[in-house]
Amino acid sequence: MRNEIKHFLYGIAILLLIVAGTDVAKSQNATDLRINEILVLNDSNYVDDFGKHNSWIEIFNSAYSPINIGGCYLTNDIDNPTKYWIPIGDPATIVPPRGYVVFFADGKPTRGIFHLNFTLEDAETIALFDANGRTKIDELKITQPQQIDVTYGRIADGGETWNFMDHSTPGANNDSSRKASSGEKFVAIDPYGIGMTMIAMFVVFSALAILYVIYKNIGRFFVGKATASKNAQAPEVTGKTVKAEVEMSGEVNAAIAMALYLYQSELHDQENTVLTIQKVSRNYSPWSSKIYTLRKSPR
Known part of the structure; x- marks a missing residue:
């Protein structure tokens, strides 16, 4: 029984390790990242942490597990896929499930890891590459003239359809309409x-x-289990079957009969006293007669 419990616990531990390893593997898979929304001409729209109006790019995590975007590359030149390397080791680069991260294309990378070393004014494409610098994760080709303070993004987060947005939603859901x-x-x-x-x-x-x-x-x-244990503890009978009744000798029977006779004959004690009751000849009751209580006169 103990061995079975140990094996059961070992199985649970192995299953938990497999699940944890799967989650870790998923959390490091950057192929679920998508370029979700951009703003090229920022005049009075979203500001960065320095209070400046700059072009920005929103990246969306379409997976249901966190993804670390650190180590990947952003570029505005498809021929130079490693133009901006996103630093690793910063917790801010971990994109939560179905979450967002915004990069500012201001050409000033010294302002922080979310400030790119290129701008979008003359860009014709924006691409996100994996950490190896060769695998392209997502690409957006800018073919339409951009409008001032009007963002261009996916109608639904991670969807395939792009259009100019009625509301700019950096770091938020692109579809802000009410849903049932x-x-x-x-x-x-x-x-x-x-x-x-x-x-x-x-x-x-x-x-x-x-x-x-x-x-x-x-x-x-x-x-x-209980039946098997009981059968294992029972002694094995081999050879001839032992008779259930053992034949007794005549001496044993005679001794038993004598003991029973003595027991029955000595149930009562021997009584030597004899009581004799004599009937009274008088018609009245002697119990109510007073003559027996009178003292006899001497003669």
């Missing part, structure tokens, strides 16, 4: 709650059925 919540969608589909009731009942009874099967199999397992 999951509850509202469900109410529209099932206004009377019949479907929800059926789903709830199905979930509850399914859980009960699963628990029944689990506990039944567990009970069978432990009962089988």
Whole structure:
């Protein structure tokens, strides 16, 4: 039993290590990063941490795990893929799941790791390359004339359709329109709650059925273990079967009969006293007669 528990715990530990390793591998996969929104002509729009209006590029993490963008490259020249190397080792370069990071294309990299060494005024393309400097993760070709303080981005975060945006959303969701919540969608589909009731009942009874099967199999397992242990402890009988009844000799029977006779004959003590009751000849009751209480006169 102890060995089985140890093996079970070892299996859980190995599974946790595999899951953790998968998460780490996913967190280092930069192929899910997307160029999501840009602003080339910034006159009175988003400002950087120095209060300056500069061109900026928004990168979106389309994955559901964090990605470290450190070590990757940003460029405005496809022939020079390693133009700006994003420093590593800074926690700010870790893009959260479905999160954003904004780089300022001001040509002043000395202002921080999010300030690029190029601008976007004359750029025809923007590209993001992997840490090896050869694998292109995403590319945006600027083919339309840009407007002042109007951003150009994906209609939906990480989507394929690009257009000029009604609202600039650096570090936020591009689609700022109101969407129906999951509850509202469900109410529209099932206004009377019949479907929800059926789903709830199905979930509850399914859980009960699963628990029944689990506990039944567990009970069978432990009962089988107990039976096997009991059979292992029982002595093995080999050869001829021993007779259940042993034949007794005549001397033993006679001794038993004598003991029973003595026991029955000595149940009561020997009584030597004899009581004799004589009937009174008088018709009246001697108990109420007073003559027996009178003193006899001497003669």
